[in-house]
Amino acid sequence: MRYESTSQPSSLPPLLGFRQNSSKSSSKFLSLLQKRMRLLSQLFWLLLLTIVPLILAVYEDYRLPSALEPQHYDLRILTHMDELRFEGLVRIHLLARESTRNITLHVKDLKIDEERTTVSSFQEENCVTSIETHDLYEFYTLHLCRELDKGKVYQLEMHFGASLNKSDSGYYNSSYTDAKTKQVLNLAVTQFSPTFARQAFPCFDEPSWKATFNVTLGYHTNYTGLSNMPIVGCQEHETLDHYIWCQHETLLRTSTYLVAYAVHDLPNRTTTADKQTPHNKVTFRNWIQPDLLDKEMQFLEMAPKLITFFEELFQLNFPLAKIDQFVVPTHRFTAMENWGLVTYNQFNLAINPNDDLQVKKDSNTFTAGHEYAHQWFGNMVTMKWWNDLWLKEGPSTYFSYLAMDALQPKLKKGEAMIAEDLGNFFAKDSFGSMTAISKEVRDPGQILAQFSDYVYQKGSLMIRMLHKVLGEDAFLQGIRSFLKQHALGNVVQADLWESMQKAAQQEKVISADFNLSRAMDTWTLQGGYPLVTLIRDYKTGTVALNQTRFYRGKETEGNSTCWWIPLSFVRQGLPDFEKTIPQASLECPGKTQEVLTLPDPPSAQEWLLVNPQVSSIFRVNYDEHNWRLIKQSLKGDAKFGGIHKLNRAQLIDDMMALASVRIQSYEWAFDVLEYLRKETEDLPWKRALALLNELGALLSGQDKNDFKVYMQQLISPLYKRFSKLEIISKTKPATNEISFQRFAYTQACHYHVDDCVEQAKALAISRQELPSDFRELVYCSFLREGGEVEFQLVLGLFKNATNDAQQLIWASALGCSRDFNHLKEFLDLTLGSKEKAVKNCFLAAVKTALSGDYLTSQTTNHILSHAKVIGEKFKKKELTSLLLRLVGQVKESKVLEELNDQLKDIKPFKKPLKEALDLASINQQWQEDCAGDFSRALRKHI
Numbered sequence: 014m015r016y017e018s019t020s021q022p023s024s025l026p027p028l029l030g031f032r033q034n035s036s037k038s039s040s041k042f043l044s045l046l047q048k049r050m051r052l053l054s055q056l057f058w059l060l061l062l063t064i065v066p067l068i069l070a071v072y073e074d075y076r077l078p079s080a081l082e083p084q085h086y087d088l089r090i091l092t093h094m095d096e097l098r099f100e101g102l103v104r105i106h107l108l109a110r111e112s113t114r115n116i117t118l119h120v121k122d123l124k125i126d127e128e129r130t131t132v133s134s135f136q137e138e139n140c141v142t143s144i145e146t147h148d149l150y151e152f153y154t155l156h157l158c159r160e161l162d163k164g165k166v167y168q169l170e171m172h173f174g175a176s177l178n179k180s181d182s183g184y185y186n187s188s189y190t191d192a193k194t195k196q197v198l199n200l201a202v203t204q205f206s207p208t209f210a211r212q213a214f215p216c217f218d219e220p221s222w223k224a225t226f227n228v229t230l231g232y233h234t235n236y237t238g239l240s241n242m243p244i245v246g247c248q249e250h251e252t253l254d255h256y257i258w259c260q261h262e263t264l265l266r267t268s269t270y271l272v273a274y275a276v277h278d279l280p281n282r283t284t285t286a287d288k289q290t291p292h293n294k295v296t297f298r299n300w301i302q303p304d305l306l307d308k309e310m311q312f313l314e315m316a317p318k319l320i321t322f323f324e325e326l327f328q329l330n331f332p333l334a335k336i337d338q339f340v341v342p343t344h345r346f347t348a349m350e351n352w353g354l355v356t357y358n359q360f361n362l363a364i365n366p367n368d369d370l371q372v373k374k375d376s377n378t379f380t381a382g383h384e385y386a387h388q389w390f391g392n393m394v395t396m397k398w399w400n401d402l403w404l405k406e407g408p409s410t411y412f413s414y415l416a417m418d419a420l421q422p423k424l425k426k427g428e429a430m431i432a433e434d435l436g437n438f439f440a441k442d443s444f445g446s447m448t449a450i451s452k453e454v455r456d457p458g459q460i461l462a463q464f465s466d467y468v469y470q471k472g473s474l475m476i477r478m479l480h481k482v483l484g485e486d487a488f489l490q491g492i493r494s495f496l497k498q499h500a501l502g503n504v505v506q507a508d509l510w511e512s513m514q515k516a517a518q519q520e521k522v523i524s525a526d527f528n529l530s531r532a533m534d535t536w537t538l539q540g541g542y543p544l545v546t547l548i549r550d551y552k553t554g555t556v557a558l559n560q561t562r563f564y565r566g567k568e569t570e571g572n573s574t575c576w577w578i579p580l581s582f583v584r585q586g587l588p589d590f591e592k593t594i595p596q597a598s599l600e601c602p603g604k605t606q607e608v609l610t611l612p613d614p615p616s617a618q619e620w621l622l623v624n625p626q627v628s629s630i631f632r633v634n635y636d637e638h639n640w641r642l643i644k645q646s647l648k649g650d651a652k653f654g655g656i657h658k659l660n661r662a663q664l665i666d667d668m669m670a671l672a673s674v675r676i677q678s679y680e681w682a683f684d685v686l687e688y689l690r691k692e693t694e695d696l697p698w699k700r701a702l703a704l705l706n707e708l709g710a711l712l713s714g715q716d717k718n719d720f721k722v723y724m725q726q727l728i729s730p731l732y733k734r735f736s737k738l739e740i741i742s743k744t745k746p747a748t749n750e751i752s753f754q755r756f757a758y759t760q761a762c763h764y765h766v767d768d769c770v771e772q773a774k775a776l777a778i779s780r781q782e783l784p785s786d787f788r789e790l791v792y793c794s795f796l797r798e799g800g801e802v803e804f805q806l807v808l809g810l811f812k813n814a815t816n817d818a819q820q821l822i823w824a825s826a827l828g829c830s831r832d833f834n835h836l837k838e839f840l841d842l843t844l845g846s847k848e849k850a851v852k853n854c855f856l857a858a859v860k861t862a863l864s865g866d867y868l869t870s871q872t873t874n875h876i877l878s879h880a881k882v883i884g885e886k887f888k889k890k891e892l893t894s895l896l897l898r899l900v901g902q903v904k905e906s907k908v909l910e911e912l913n914d915q916l917k918d919i920k921p922f923k924k925p926l927k928e929a930l931d932l933a934s935i936n937q938q939w940q941e942d943c944a945g946d947f948s949r950a951l952r953k954h955i
């Protein structure tokens with residue numbers, strides 16, 4: 014499943030690390046357990062690993078009883094589109110694993126015709142004595158007249174119905190407006206993940222209860238019915254005129270959250286690409302509303318290529334005969350990987366070739382890759398329970414990156430997205446409040462909260478770590494045997510470790526006594542990441558290493574956590590950054606200090622670098638002399654001493670982080686940053702400027718002015734490397750250049766570098782048609798330097814925009830205005846709108862305004878005075894990113910108090926506010942402890 018905010022990047026790059034809210038459990042039990050875990054871990058890590066499952070076993074009341082095993086569902090759903098309701102019949106074949114007198118399954122918001130519920134076996138009819146429900150866990154329990162006997166198979170039959178809801182979950186109603194007739198046309202479609210199947214039919218709605226499904230759909234012949242599998246045949250409805258029943262082929266063993274169906278009247282569009290994959294002859298169809306039929310939807314065309322890519326990578330064929338790609342007008346998420354019936358959120362799609370931003374197009378490609386990787390990770394092999402959600406989201410994210418780079422090698426977008434994830438991870442996971450990616454979740458609310466960027470990103474970085482640390486051969490072999498062994502089954506993370514362990518041993522990457530599971534658990538069963546300190550002894554050539562958790566902000570109690578840390582070394586004389594298989598490791602639990610004699614030790618004049626390509630997720634601090642050698646290479650060598658670009662970005666990130674906790678000085682950090690003047694790759698630039706922009710926003714007075722001068726000088730060579738801004742009206746940059754160029758111009762114009770602003774203004778005044786990626790930055794400068802006339806002009810462009818993508822660009826630009834009276838007019842207009850696209854323009858404008866220099870406090874006040882409405886209109890995720898952006902520029906604690914006062918009683922803001930205040934307290938601490946050093950060091954470089 015793909016889950017992302019619908020906001021668009023505004024004039025400054027998004028704040029690293031704070032794209033999305035985290036998911037923290039509020040359960041008392043959990044925090045108690047966590048406390049206990051921490052206490053134990055202080056005593057003995059091993060003990061902890063063996064005791065946790067014992068504690069959990071006692072509390073499994075939130076899981077369905079295991080006495081009954083659903084083996085097959087016959088599901089018949091009759092959809093009355095004219096009345097926006099459906100009725101259904103489900104017949105579940107149940108194997109009694111134990112004798113029992115009750116049946117518990119999931120039901121939510123369904124009207125059950127209890128009179129018609131039956132339980133039977135071949136020999137006998139049973140009967141129901143009473144029914145019990147459990148609200149929080151959404152259980153529905155039938156108490157029976159007679160016991161079900163162990164070993165026998167029974168049939169539970171239930172009749173039910175409900176209206177097609179508008180909450181984009183379960184079996185829901187979506188609609189679109191016919192472009193010609195302006196008629197609103199309805200359709201019905203499912204979104205079952207994670208816990209919504211139970212709103213559509215009574216079922217054992219847990220991922221481990223896999224069963225086969227026979228789906229039969231009834232509907233008016235004006236509509237088309239789709240389900241996971243192709244249709245076997247249709248027949249007329251017994252009583253209703255013009256209604257048919259269509260039976261679909263049996264779906265192989267599948268978890269309930271992956272079952273899907275739709276009844277709709279959308280036309281199909283065939284892909285121009287090969288319609289069938291070479292291996293297993295999968296047929297593709299796309300369903301889109303009529304007025305979008307002729308739009309560019311490159312990512313839809315990629316589906317056959319993606320399936321083929323994954324079939325070859327995983328050496329396991331896609332098992333179904335067809336895939337329908339269904340573009341739904343309203344969708345709770347960005348996309349959903351239902352087997353054979355993948356759904357996409359139309360709202361999030363880039364479909365306007367001339368107006369959608371490149372980032373959005375890339376994001377669509379990523380989404381398609383992610384959903385198709387799920388056909389193996391998630392659909393074929395499924396986690397037993399939602400605590401291990403990362404087992405499907407991590408691999409699907411990582412393999413989508415690999416697919417992008419394999420299918421579009423020039424764009425290098427997979428690599429860029431990995432770099433971005435690394436930046437986010439290092440920023441965010443240094444908060445003491447971050448929990449493990451694999452953590453217990455119980456009720457539907459907690460399960461839904463597991464779907465966070467944090468779980469996706471760290472999960473992906475875990476799989477990447479296995480890839481880099483075990484090497485290509487062992488990794489692929491491990492992945493393939495994992496999929497093969499567990500195909501159509503369920504897994505826990507230990508199963509993945511086991512497959513990897515076996516493959517790595519076969520390939521002789523690890524020794525026979527190495528315990529990969531214990532090693533990897535240190536990464537997935539706790540939050541945070543380590544800082545490794547490496548001190549070289551230049552006489553003996555040995556290195557001393559130790560580890561400790563890296564924190565910004567409050568430390569959590571029990572600071573004795575450790576990780577298994579693979580160590581791969583690279584020396585200056587032989588800068589082979591492909592050598593990612595470790596030569597040594599830090600153990601957990603292990604010695605407080607490890608002293609190693611390297612097989613190929615560097616001389617005292619060579620630097621030593623650990624963790625090539627940032628294969629594993631930890632920070633490194635070196636002794637002073639080694640840092641000095643690294644800096645010399647970065648600054649003095651045209652090729653940066655051969656240091657990999659991901660490591661260059663990480664060296665900056667580490668240096669800045671170490672300075673922020675006063676382990677290193679900002680003087681050293683700025684000295685490292687000097688090397689950027691020669692940097693030609695975008696990854697280090699983007700990381701460095703994101704970090705600097707964040708800190709710059711916390712400065713005021715003379716410090717702020719000096720900061721701007723510094724930024725101008727830093728960015729100037731970057732800006733000059735690209736052609737003049739005015740050229741873009743004539744020649745659009747190559748697709749693989751757009752991102753870096755847009756970034757460079759945006760930063761340059763923001764800091765008034767050179768003639769950037771003049772060029773932008775001239776372009777805006779000439780009213781030439783500009784490539785969409787450059788429109789916002791050009792009009793932002795135009796507005797920032799302009800007044801009433803300029804504002805009205807861009808507002809006019811906004812009002813005349815013919816699609817959402819265009820609107821959003823003008824909205825972001827409008828946030829650059831310097832006059833709040835103008836901006837206010839726009840904010841009121843957009844906030845008042847019921848249309849989702851226009852509503853989102855409010856967020857876009859506000860975000861730009863908050864990252865600018867002029868209207869931050871007025872915009873803050875505006876948000877606070879409209880807090881209630883904003884809380885109702887936007888998702889938690891959007892509110893979080895809004896608040897993080899807001900506190901990211903707050904310099905006085907008075908504002909924070911006000912923020913807290915005004916928002917603390919508005920329910921939707923509860924979690925976002927907590928997260929924002931966490932960040933605020935870290936920022937405040939930085940202002941007190943570090944801002945002075947930062948500014949002093951900076952002044953030496955201007």
Ligand SMILES: *[C@@H]1O[C@H](CO)[C@@H](O)[C@H](O)[C@H]1NC(C)=O
Pocket residue numbers: 080112113114115154
């Ligand atoms: C259902 O039956 C089992 C015995 O098979 C029993 O342990 C359990 O408590 C019963 N559950 C309910 C809700 O009555």
Ligand SMILES: *[C@@H]1O[C@H](CO)[C@@H](O)[C@H](O)[C@H]1NC(C)=O
Pocket residue numbers: 095233235
């Ligand atoms: C089915 O389509 C026909 C012709 O387009 C239309 O007249 C009729 O009202 C439709 N019926 C339903 C139930 O949608």
Ligand SMILES: *[C@@H]1O[C@H](CO)[C@@H](O)[C@H](O)[C@H]1NC(C)=O
Pocket residue numbers: 085087227245261262263
């Ligand atoms: C499910 O449908 C298939 C035909 O697609 C049929 O052969 C099979 O008997 C059905 N299973 C059950 C349990 O009705």
Ligand SMILES: *[C@@H]1O[C@H](CO)[C@@H](O)[C@H](O)[C@H]1NC(C)=O
Pocket residue numbers: 280281282
């Ligand atoms: C798909 O659309 C074509 C016309 O564009 C039509 O001939 C065909 O029947 C449609 N297929 C389905 C399954 O509706």
Ligand SMILES: *[C@@H]1O[C@H](CO)[C@@H](O)[C@H](O)[C@H]1NC(C)=O
Pocket residue numbers: 546548558559560561605
């Ligand atoms: C790690 O080593 C460094 C340098 O010797 C030392 O300053 C630091 O206190 C050590 N940290 C831990 C957690 O032992």
Ligand SMILES: [Zn+2]
Pocket residue numbers: 014015383387405406409
């Ligand atoms: Zn997913």
